[in-house]
Amino acid sequence: MVNIILVSHVKEIAEGAKKLAEQMKQGDVEILAVGGTPDGDIGTDPDAIETAINEIDKEDGLIILADLGSAIMSVNMVLDWLDDEVREKIILADAPFVEGAVVAAVEAGMGNKIEEILESIESADMIKKN
Numbered sequence: 001m002v003n004i005i006l007v008s009h010v011k012e013i014a015e016g017a018k019k020l021a022e023q024m025k026q027g028d029v030e031i032l033a034v035g036g037t038p039d040g041d042i043g044t045d046p047d048a049i050e051t052a053i054n055e056i057d058k059e060d061g062l063i064i065l066a067d068l069g070s071a072i073m074s075v076n077m078v079l080d081w082l083d084d085e086v087r088e089k090i091i092l093a094d095a096p097f098v099e100g101a102v103v104a105a106v107e108a109g110m111g112n113k114i115e116e117i118l119e120s121i122e123s124a125d126m127i128k129k130n
Contacts, residue, residue, distance in 0.1 A: 027110075
């Protein structure tokens with residue numbers, strides 16, 4: 001099963017997106033939330049991102065969603081630290097943070113492959129406008 005890590009500048013945002021995604025998921029999708037700095041400030045913690053990546057099952061693939069530019073930079077930095085064998089199972093999605101988390105959790109729970117999930121969450125029409 002594809003699993004998910006949510007990276008936000010604010011711990012409560014990461015945890016809130018996780019809570020919402022977990023309400024919508026099916027199956028045993030694992031979702032980890034990483035947010036804020038070690039001292040509780042706004043920011044990202046590369047060491048916490050690395051820990052989450054090391055702890056979560058990546059066998060069928062891992063999708064990471066990040067909320068803002070420096071979170072994306074932190075995730076990319078951590079990905080550079082990883083062995084190629086681990087790195088090739090991880091995708092940093094170019095998708096909306098909350099909506100992407102929910103749709104990824106639902107589709108992962110349905111057993112969809114990582115490519116199928118990414119196609120859904122990275123599509124330009126994911127968020128419909130009235």
